[in-house]
Amino acid sequence: MNTIKLHNAIAEVCPINGISIGKAANKETWIFHALENATHDQIVNAQAVIDNADISILNEIKYITKLTIVDRLIALGKLSDALTALNSDVVGKARWDASSEIDTEDEQVKSLLTACGIDPKDVLY
Numbered sequence: 383m384n385t386i387k388l389h390n391a392i393a394e395v396c397p398i399n400g401i402s403i404g405k406a407a408n409k410e411t412w413i414f415h416a417l418e419n420a421t422h423d424q425i426v427n428a429q430a431v432i433d434n435a436d437i438s439i440l441n442e443i444k445y446i447t448k449l450t451i452v453d454r455l456i457a458l459g460k461l462s463d464a465l466t467a468l469n470s471d472v473v474g475k476a477r478w479d480a481s482s483e484i485d486t487e488d489e490q491v492k493s494l495l496t497a498c499g500i501d502p503k504d505v506l507y
Contacts, residue, residue: 383403383440384440384441384442384443385401385403385440386443387439387443387487388401388403388431388435388439389401391431391435391439392414392428392431392432395424395427395428395430395431396414396416396420396424396425396427396428397416397417397419397420397424398414398415398416398417398420398428399415399416399417400414400415401413401414401415402414402415403440406437406440407437409432409433409435412435414428414429414432443485443486443487444485444486444487445483445484445485445486446483446484446506446507447482447483447484448478448481448482448483448484451484451506454504454505455500455505458500458504458505460498460499460500463498463499464494464495464498467494467497467498468494473490474490474491477490484506486506486507487506488506491506
């Protein structure tokens with residue numbers, strides 16, 4: 383079980399100390415620990431993240447190598463497009479350079495591929 387995605391999704395809407403998962407298949411046992419300075423609205427939004435989350439958010443993160451991504455982009459004839467887009471995104475480029483593997487569910491990577499006219503499912507599998 384991997385709780386990073388859930389933790390990050392909740393932390394985006396509410397300041398938290400952490401989360402606890404009782405049983406992965408039972409979201410009623412998923413608890414977040416809001417900080418004292420969290421507002422009522424933030425707490426409500428954090429609970430909404432849990433209520434609306436798909437249980438698969440706890441699945442282990444799947445990574446693929448950058449070499450695999452490059453090979454798939456070459457096969458699609460889209461490597462040049464992706465590199466041009468990546469080079470215009472300072473944060474994305476820094477993350478790419480610092481990584482050896484990429485999370486197949488990384489929203490920033492999916493957005494970059496989509497912006498290049500590439501279906502992320504054709505690359506991140």
